Amino acid sequence: MVMAAPLSSWPWEHLGYYKYALYGPLVGKAMYAWTCGGERWEAHSWCFHILALCALRGLVYQLWCSFSSMLFLTRRRRVLPAGVDFKQIDAEWDWDNFLILQAFLGALAYFSLPSLGALPLWDLKGAVLALLLHVGVSEPLFYWIHKALHQGALYSHYHSIHHSSLVPHPFTAGFATPLEHLLLSLVMAVPVLGASFMGLGSVSLIYGYVLLFDFLRCMGHCNVEVFPHKLFQAFPFLRFIIYTPTYHSIHHMEKDSNFCLFMPIFDLLGGTLNPNSWQLQKEISTGKNDRVPDFVFLLHMVDLISCLHGPVVFRSFSSVPFSTKLILLPLWPGAFLAMLLMWAWSKTFSVSFYNLRGKLHQLWVVPRYGFQYFLPFATDGINKQIEQAILRADKMGVKVLSLAALNKNESLNGGGTLFVNKYPDLKVRIVHGNTLTAGVIINEIPKDVKEVFLTGATSKLGRAIALYLCRKKIRVLMLTLSSERFLKIQKEAAPEYQKYLVQVTKYQAAQNCKTWIVGKWLYPREQRWAPSGTHFHQFVVPPIFGFRKDCTYGKLAAIKLPNDVQGLGMCEYTLDRGVVHACHAGGVVHCLEGWTHHEVGAIDVDRIDVVWNAAMKHGLTPV
Structure with a gap:
């Protein structure tokens, strides 16, 4: 058995979320001091300050995480174009371990130096002294420690874990071994303790220095260039005073250069400054490295709580299938306010992207929620936003734009026909993806089935499924009260197959x-007509609830993307990692195949097998 190197792993790494119980003694002491007040509070207020500082530091990291995930603001200035994938998210899951460590160190410092409990609120001389100590001691100290960590066993045992994150992210700044964070704590402590020993320490100095330190660390790891190159052209000396996200990202790409903490002048003095730093920073900040997506999937919000399931809010939450959690309920007022702001803003925005077979696939969101699609007065506004997204994609040079769920509602825009008819010269191909959705549902049905019951039978998907199955001599019980619609569909079938399409008007039939194929919502009283052992295939949105214990329920039609997909780090609603809705996958296949036709309006039954086989050829697999 190989023993791990000392201080290379966290002692509480197996506790999961229970690790936060380690804050318990500090919380208890702070609450006790707060309750007692007076001298007790004056003596033990340090507990409150440590906890408050940890909370504020966590907030700094979270805000930078949200900023770096706002592709609608940062897409053109990303240093590395790749996205953060599930593997990196899982590796960095406990990025905040260092906050617990440094909370302990803060408590230890107080017990060792009781004078820290009597610091004044503010001292300007202390701030100046701390700045001098940072430049004169902390910066060169970090530089030499960082270079040492890149040597031999120190790198393999300790620092390599930090460089295993391929795409820098604010949470990557906290992702390191205990030894590295102990050394970093020493670097941070020099200015604060130095000023305090000189009698110039203050509470605001501790808060200000630590939070600014975290702010700059997150900035360097955010993978978004925040400085305009013209600033460095106007004031060249600033290049050596403050590093940029591009500068630090170069260190992650070429690990033997750009070692500094925040000031590149120490790389210049040490001979480790990468000569391409400023040119690359200019290219990134001006958007020259921006890449137009080949494919766009146009999403919409589902409800207020599910809108929190995005990397802009919580990266870890968005990386697992969505489920309603009680911890999210306090965020409901903020989500409601965001809904109103997005309603007023009325512009589509990008939230995620991934690479597949060398093509960039991007997810855009129409800022509308599910219930808004059923408001009669909202129809024109929603179509206008979808139209603007299509025209924007067309202008950018996007090859395929796929419409999700309610964005292609038949009553809204005829499955996309409204836009194709209005703009016949569109270069971007509009795809509703329902052909592959039909293929997924059809291929779920066992080969030995001779009869199916179909609800939503005259819908776009219902019609295609019925016409396909009757060709296989499967009897289709089509639930519809409209004989006119039924006869219209029946006449589309060849004469020898028309007898396999049967109109029924009641669930008792x-x-x-x-084998039930559900395209219309089923209540418990309707599900009770299904015999024991029934399986409910479904394409109804939202999916039906499973009331019957003696029956089985399928999920919405979905496809798993190939294993070589890169940069995917967000789950699509309730689906598992790497799984997308079939209509999303239908657009992916359209793009990978390079098809030049629009897929809008009624489903071409003859193309169901073509699209299905193309999906399988490209490594997409049914769920």
Whole structure:
């Protein structure tokens, strides 16, 4: 058995979320001091300050995480174009371990130096002294420590874990071994303790220095260039005073250069400054490295709580399938305010992207929620936003734009036909993806099935499924009250297959059929007509609830993306990692195949097998 190197792993790494119980003694002491007040509070207020500082530091990291995930603001200035994938998210899951460590160190410092408890609120001389100590001691100390950590066993045992994160992210700044954070704590402590020993320490100095330190660390790891190159052209000396996200990202790409903490002048003096730093910073800040996506999937919000399931809010939460959690309920007022702001803003925005087979796939969101699609007065406004997204994609040079769920509602825009008819010269291909959705549902049905019961039978998907199955001599019980619609669909089938399409008007007609294909919401009283052992295939949005314990329920049609997909770090609503809705996958296949036709309006039944086989050829697999 190989023993791990000392201080290379966290002692509480197996505690999971229970690690936060380690704050318990500090919380208890702070609450006790707060309750007692007076001298007790004066003596033990340091507990409150440590906890408050940890909370504020966590907030700094979270805000930078949100900023770096705002692709609608940062897409053109990303240093590395790749996205953060699930592997990196899982590796950095406990990025905040260092906050617990430094909370302990803060408590230890107080017990060792009781004078820290009597610091004044503010001292300007202390701030100046801390700045001098940072430049004269902390910066060169970090530089030499950092260079040492890149040597031999120190790198392999300790620092390599930090460089295993391929795409810098604010949380990457906290992702390191205990030894590295102990050394970093020493670097941070020099200015604060130095000023305090000189009698110039203050509470504001501790808060200000630590938070500014975290702010600059997160900035360097955010993977978004925040400085305009013209600033450095106007004031060249600033290049050596403050590093940039591009400058630090070069260190992650070429680890033997750009070692400094915040000031590149120490790389210049040490001979480790990468000569391409300023040119690359200019290219990134001006957007020259921006890449137009090949494919765009146009999403929409589902509800207020599910809108929190995005990397802009919580990266870890968005990396797992969505589920409603009680911890999210306090955020509901903020989500409601965000809804109003997005309603007023009325512009689509990008939230995620990934690379597949060398093509960039991007997710855009129409700032509308599910319930808004059913408001009669909102129809024109929603179509206008979808239209603006299509025209924007067309102008950018996007090859395929796929419409999600309600964005292609038949009553809203005829499955995209409204836009294709209005703009016949569109270069971007509009795709509703329902052809692959039909293929997924059809291929779920066992080969030995001779009869199915179909609700939503005259819908776009229902029609295609019925016409396909009747060709396979499968009897389709089509639930519809409209004989006119039924006869219209039946006449589309070849004469020899028309007898396999049967109109039914009541659920009782399916009481002996164990294969139900659900395209219309089913209440418990309707599900009770299904015989025991029935399986409910479904394409209804939202999916039906499973009330029957003696039956099985399929999920919405979905496809797993190939294993070689890169940069994917967000789950699509309730689906598992790497799984997307079939209509999303339909657009992906359209893009990978390079098809030049629009896929809008009614589903071409003859193309169901073509699209399905193309999906399988490209490594997409059914769920």
